């Protein structure tokens with residue numbers, strides 16, 4: 330499979346057509362943004378790390394949690410073949426511990442455990458700042474049907490259960506994360522986008538050190554080190 334026309338350039342990835350209309354190639358970039366693109370930078374080696382981590386986690390979610398994903402085949406350090414999907418225009422956020430925007434919204438300190446996972450939906454629209462929406466908005470705007478929304482919720486919570494245990498096993502607390510889903514041409518709902526330090530909050534279970542993009546968002550330093558540490562935890566010698 331070879332890269333054809335560029336279909337789309339996002340903040341962290343490019344998407345190309347291929348000779349197969351059902352297949353795209355995603356190419357991960359080292360570019361980093363925060364605050365809906367207002368803050369820009371480069372995280373050296375990020376594209377390769379996020380590609381590798383995402384593909385590994387998607388393969389495990391398919392095999393061990395029965396979650397359909399867009400993943401087909403890793404082509405290179407930064408490029409992967411994926412199923413062509415129509416993205417549901419929602420950021421699906423799952424939270425286990427209060428952090429980030431939830432901490433601000435509720436005036437509750439970061440690090441407070443939630444009694445059960447919290448699911449949130451945001452409408453994917455940078456110009457509007459990805460506003461939070463609920464089930465009624467989603468159905469009324471026709472972004473998903475009731476059945477599709479139930480599938481998305483079920484998958485998101487199952488992904489959370491699987492990933493919580495997986496990361497706990499390598500000494501990482503999964504604080505929260507963002508997922509995106511899409512539909513293939515036959516209407517199957519699949520997990521798309523990425524699962525990486527760009528889209529998850531990972532805290533070391535013992536030291537509570539942040540090992541994710543918050544190091545870039547908040548200017549905490551050693552951003553590259555955090556991404557490398559996550560790669561090492563997942564693939565490396567362990568701790």
Ligand code: TMP
Nearest residue numbers: 428429430431505506507527528529530
């Ligand atoms: P938040 O606390 O800023 O709402 O972020 C919740 C989670 O979603 C966090 O793990 C980071 C991730 N996220 C993205 O992947 N993309 C985004 O644009 C935002 C705002 C958050």
